[in-house]
Amino acid sequence: QQQVKQSPQSLIVQKGGISIINCAYENTAFDYFPWYQQFPGKGPALLIAIRPDVSEKKEGRFTISFNKSAKQFSLHIMDSQPGDSATYFCAASMYPGGYNKLIFGAGTRLAVHP
Amino acid sequence: SAVISQKPSRDICQRGTSLTIQCQVDSQVTMMFWYRQQPGQSLTLIATANQGSEATYESGFVIDKFPISRPNLTFSTLTVSNMSPEDSSIYLCSVEIRGREETQYFGPGTRLLVL
Numbered sequence: 001q002q003q004v005k006q007s008p009q010s011l012i013v014q015k016g017g018i019s020i021i022n023c024a025y026e027n028t029a030f031d032y033f034p035w036y037q038q039f040p041g042k043g044p045a046l047l048i049a050i051r052p053d054v055s056e057k058k059e060g061r062f063t064i065s066f067n068k069s070a071k072q073f074s075l076h077i078m079d080s081q082p083g084d085s086a087t088y089f090c091a092a093s094m095y096p097g098g099y100n101k102l103i104f105g106a107g108t109r110l111a112v113h114p
Numbered sequence: 115s116a117v118i119s120q121k122p123s124r125d126i127c128q129r130g131t132s133l134t135i136q137c138q139v140d141s142q143v144t145m146m147f148w149y150r151q152q153p154g155q156s157l158t159l160i161a162t163a164n165q166g167s168e169a170t171y172e173s174g175f176v177i178d179k180f181p182i183s184r185p186n187l188t189f190s191t192l193t194v195s196n197m198s199p200e201d202s203s204i205y206l207c208s209v210e211i212r213g214r215e216e217t218q219y220f221g222p223g224t225r226l227l228v229l
Contacts, residue, residue: 032216043206043220044157046115089156093216099145099164100216104157 004092006105013112019077021108023090026071032093032100035064035075038107039086047088048075080112116141116211118221126227127197134193135224137207142187145210147218148180152203160205163190197228 005024013019023033032051036044050057050064050073057064063076077084090105117140127133137146148160161169163184171177184190194201204225208218 034217036220041225043118043208043222046217046219049217099147099162100210100218101159101162102157102218106156 004090004103004105006090006108008108009106010109011111013077013080013110015080015082015112015114017080017112019075019080019084019110019112021075021088021090021110022072023074023092023105024070024072025092027092027094028071029094030092030103031095033064033066033073034091034093034102035062036089036091036104037086038089044089077110080110082112082114085110085112115219116143116209118207118209118219120205120207120221120224122224123222124225124227126229129198129228131197132193132195133197133226134191135205135207137190137192137221139188139209142212143209144212146184146190147208147210148182148190148192149206149208149220150203151206151223157206160192194226197226199228202226202228 007022034049035047037047038044048059048062050066052068061078066073088108091102093100093102119138121136146163149157151157159172160175161171163169163182165184165187169182181193204223206223208220
Protein backbone atom coordinates (compact mmCIF):
# COMPACT_ATOMS: atom_id res chain seq x y z
CA GLN A 1 0.00 0.00 0.00
CA GLN A 2 3.01 2.26 0.33
CA GLN A 3 4.19 1.69 -3.22
CA VAL A 4 4.49 4.32 -5.88
CA LYS A 5 4.42 2.82 -9.37
CA GLN A 6 6.24 4.70 -12.11
CA SER A 7 6.25 4.22 -15.86
CA PRO A 8 7.83 3.99 -18.32
CA GLN A 9 11.15 2.59 -17.16
CA SER A 10 12.91 4.35 -20.02
CA LEU A 11 11.90 6.97 -22.55
CA ILE A 12 13.46 8.28 -25.73
CA VAL A 13 12.22 11.62 -27.04
CA GLN A 14 13.36 13.81 -29.89
CA LYS A 15 14.53 17.30 -29.15
CA GLY A 16 11.55 19.64 -28.98
CA GLY A 17 9.12 16.86 -28.15
CA ILE A 18 7.06 16.28 -25.02
CA SER A 19 8.26 13.82 -22.40
CA ILE A 20 5.56 12.28 -20.23
CA ILE A 21 6.22 10.18 -17.12
CA ASN A 22 3.40 8.67 -15.12
CA CYS A 23 3.04 7.62 -11.49
CA ALA A 24 0.30 5.98 -9.48
CA TYR A 25 -0.19 5.43 -5.79
CA GLU A 26 -2.57 3.57 -3.50
CA ASN A 27 -2.24 5.12 -0.07
CA THR A 28 -4.56 8.11 0.34
CA ALA A 29 -2.45 9.28 3.29
CA PHE A 30 0.09 10.66 0.85
CA ASP A 31 -0.23 14.43 0.76
CA TYR A 32 2.79 15.75 -1.12
CA PHE A 33 4.13 14.60 -4.47
CA PRO A 34 7.60 15.77 -5.55
CA TRP A 35 9.55 14.94 -8.67
CA TYR A 36 13.32 14.60 -8.55
CA GLN A 37 15.84 14.79 -11.38
CA GLN A 38 19.09 12.89 -11.09
CA PHE A 39 22.07 13.20 -13.40
CA PRO A 40 24.74 10.47 -13.45
CA GLY A 41 27.10 10.80 -10.50
CA LYS A 42 24.90 13.34 -8.73
CA GLY A 43 22.31 13.28 -5.97
CA PRO A 44 18.62 13.73 -6.81
CA ALA A 45 17.53 17.36 -7.15
CA LEU A 46 14.01 18.55 -6.43
CA LEU A 47 12.40 19.57 -9.72
CA ILE A 48 8.78 20.39 -8.95
CA ALA A 49 6.16 19.29 -6.44
CA ILE A 50 2.41 19.37 -5.97
CA ARG A 51 -0.18 18.90 -3.25
CA PRO A 52 -3.40 16.93 -3.89
CA ASP A 53 -5.64 19.99 -3.63
CA VAL A 54 -4.18 21.28 -6.91
CA SER A 55 -4.77 19.59 -10.28
CA GLU A 56 -1.86 21.13 -12.15
CA LYS A 57 1.35 22.99 -11.42
CA LYS A 58 3.64 24.50 -14.01
CA GLU A 59 7.19 25.72 -13.61
CA GLY A 60 8.83 26.70 -16.87
CA ARG A 61 8.85 23.70 -19.20
CA PHE A 62 7.87 21.30 -16.40
CA THR A 63 4.24 20.58 -15.52
CA ILE A 64 2.73 18.20 -12.97
CA SER A 65 -0.79 16.98 -13.63
CA PHE A 66 -2.56 15.46 -10.65
CA ASN A 67 -5.70 13.30 -10.68
CA LYS A 68 -6.74 12.74 -7.08
CA SER A 69 -9.69 10.44 -7.84
CA ALA A 70 -7.54 8.17 -10.00
CA LYS A 71 -4.58 8.45 -7.60
CA GLN A 72 -2.29 9.26 -10.49
CA PHE A 73 0.10 12.07 -11.28
CA SER A 74 2.39 12.78 -14.18
CA LEU A 75 5.31 14.93 -15.21
CA HIS A 76 5.27 16.64 -18.59
CA ILE A 77 8.46 18.13 -20.00
CA MET A 78 7.63 20.46 -22.85
CA ASP A 79 10.16 21.26 -25.59
CA SER A 80 12.47 18.53 -24.30
CA GLN A 81 16.18 19.30 -24.63
CA PRO A 82 19.26 17.04 -24.64
CA GLY A 83 20.17 18.63 -21.30
CA ASP A 84 17.01 17.10 -19.82
CA SER A 85 18.49 13.64 -20.31
CA ALA A 86 18.53 12.24 -16.77
CA THR A 87 16.70 9.84 -14.50
CA TYR A 88 13.43 11.15 -13.08
CA PHE A 89 11.89 9.88 -9.87
CA CYS A 90 8.39 10.57 -8.68
CA ALA A 91 7.77 10.35 -4.97
CA ALA A 92 4.97 10.57 -2.47
CA SER A 93 5.23 11.86 1.06
CA MET A 94 3.38 10.88 4.17
CA TYR A 95 3.70 11.92 7.79
CA PRO A 96 3.92 8.83 10.01
CA GLY A 97 4.79 11.03 12.97
CA GLY A 98 7.82 13.24 13.60
CA TYR A 99 8.95 13.48 10.00
CA ASN A 100 7.78 13.30 6.40
CA LYS A 101 8.58 9.95 4.80
CA LEU A 102 9.25 9.89 1.06
CA ILE A 103 8.39 6.82 -1.00
CA PHE A 104 10.06 6.81 -4.40
CA GLY A 105 8.99 5.36 -7.70
CA ALA A 106 11.36 3.10 -9.60
CA GLY A 107 12.62 5.89 -11.85
CA THR A 108 12.46 6.74 -15.55
CA ARG A 109 15.60 7.09 -17.61
CA LEU A 110 14.97 9.84 -20.17
CA ALA A 111 17.13 10.30 -23.25
CA VAL A 112 16.46 13.33 -25.44
CA HIS A 113 18.02 12.94 -28.86
CA PRO A 114 19.12 16.00 -30.83
CA SER B 115 17.50 25.02 -0.03
CA ALA B 116 20.66 23.88 1.76
CA VAL B 117 24.18 23.04 0.67
CA ILE B 118 24.90 19.44 1.59
CA SER B 119 28.29 17.78 1.36
CA GLN B 120 29.26 14.16 1.85
CA LYS B 121 32.62 12.59 2.54
CA PRO B 122 34.05 10.52 1.02
CA SER B 123 32.59 11.01 -2.44
CA ARG B 124 33.63 7.46 -3.34
CA ASP B 125 35.59 4.61 -1.89
CA ILE B 126 36.70 1.08 -2.63
CA CYS B 127 36.76 -1.16 0.42
CA GLN B 128 37.60 -4.74 1.28
CA ARG B 129 34.94 -7.08 2.55
CA GLY B 130 34.73 -7.32 6.31
CA THR B 131 35.81 -3.74 6.89
CA SER B 132 33.67 -0.74 7.88
CA LEU B 133 33.28 2.70 6.33
CA THR B 134 31.90 5.84 7.94
CA ILE B 135 30.23 8.36 5.68
CA GLN B 136 29.85 11.95 6.79
CA CYS B 137 27.07 14.36 5.88
CA GLN B 138 27.50 18.07 6.56
CA VAL B 139 24.86 20.77 5.99
CA ASP B 140 25.51 24.51 5.82
CA SER B 141 22.48 25.37 7.94
CA GLN B 142 20.52 23.91 10.81
CA VAL B 143 18.00 21.36 9.63
CA THR B 144 15.22 19.49 11.35
CA MET B 145 15.55 15.92 10.14
CA MET B 146 18.34 14.10 8.33
CA PHE B 147 17.85 10.90 6.37
CA TRP B 148 20.09 8.21 4.94
CA TYR B 149 19.20 6.39 1.71
CA ARG B 150 20.74 3.61 -0.31
CA GLN B 151 20.58 3.60 -4.10
CA GLN B 152 21.81 0.41 -5.72
CA PRO B 153 23.15 0.73 -9.28
CA GLY B 154 20.39 1.70 -11.67
CA GLN B 155 17.77 1.45 -8.95
CA SER B 156 15.53 3.73 -6.94
CA LEU B 157 16.17 5.17 -3.50
CA THR B 158 15.48 3.16 -0.37
CA LEU B 159 15.32 4.82 3.02
CA ILE B 160 17.71 3.28 5.53
CA ALA B 161 16.95 5.40 8.58
CA THR B 162 15.91 8.78 9.89
CA ALA B 163 18.34 10.64 12.13
CA ASN B 164 16.92 13.08 14.65
CA GLN B 165 19.31 15.15 16.72
CA GLY B 166 19.42 14.04 20.31
CA SER B 167 17.68 10.71 19.87
CA GLU B 168 18.36 7.33 18.36
CA ALA B 169 17.86 6.86 14.65
CA THR B 170 14.68 5.25 13.38
CA TYR B 171 15.43 2.34 11.04
CA GLU B 172 13.28 1.08 8.19
CA SER B 173 12.34 -2.53 7.77
CA GLY B 174 15.32 -4.55 6.58
CA PHE B 175 17.95 -2.25 8.07
CA VAL B 176 19.44 -2.71 11.54
CA ILE B 177 21.56 -0.55 13.79
CA ASP B 178 24.36 -3.12 14.08
CA LYS B 179 24.89 -3.00 10.31
CA PHE B 180 24.23 0.72 9.78
CA PRO B 181 24.96 2.67 12.97
CA ILE B 182 24.08 6.34 12.66
CA SER B 183 25.09 9.37 14.67
CA ARG B 184 23.56 12.85 14.71
CA PRO B 185 25.55 14.89 17.23
CA ASN B 186 24.17 18.28 16.19
CA LEU B 187 21.77 20.03 13.82
CA THR B 188 24.18 20.17 10.87
CA PHE B 189 26.05 16.85 10.88
CA SER B 190 25.39 13.13 10.70
CA THR B 191 27.35 9.97 10.00
CA LEU B 192 26.38 6.59 8.61
CA THR B 193 28.66 3.61 9.13
CA VAL B 194 28.41 0.58 6.88
CA SER B 195 29.75 -2.24 9.04
CA ASN B 196 31.31 -5.58 8.17
CA MET B 197 30.88 -4.87 4.48
CA SER B 198 30.18 -7.41 1.78
CA PRO B 199 29.98 -6.92 -2.01
CA GLU B 200 26.19 -6.64 -1.64
CA ASP B 201 26.76 -3.33 0.17
CA SER B 202 28.18 -1.81 -3.02
CA SER B 203 25.85 1.08 -3.60
CA ILE B 204 25.40 4.83 -3.52
CA TYR B 205 24.64 6.17 -0.05
CA LEU B 206 22.81 9.48 0.07
CA CYS B 207 21.94 11.77 2.90
CA SER B 208 19.02 14.16 2.70
CA VAL B 209 17.65 16.88 4.95
CA GLU B 210 14.43 18.59 5.83
CA ILE B 211 14.62 22.34 6.21
CA ARG B 212 12.65 24.16 8.88
CA GLY B 213 9.65 25.80 7.27
CA ARG B 214 9.75 23.40 4.31
CA GLU B 215 9.52 20.14 6.14
CA GLU B 216 7.62 18.38 3.37
CA THR B 217 10.63 18.59 1.05
CA GLN B 218 13.90 16.70 1.24
CA TYR B 219 17.13 17.97 -0.28
CA PHE B 220 19.81 15.47 -1.17
CA GLY B 221 23.56 15.44 -0.91
CA PRO B 222 25.78 14.34 -3.81
CA GLY B 223 26.10 10.79 -2.54
CA THR B 224 28.95 8.44 -1.62
CA ARG B 225 29.75 5.73 -4.13
CA LEU B 226 30.92 2.60 -2.39
CA LEU B 227 32.43 -0.45 -4.03
CA VAL B 228 33.15 -3.47 -1.84
CA LEU B 229 35.55 -6.07 -3.20
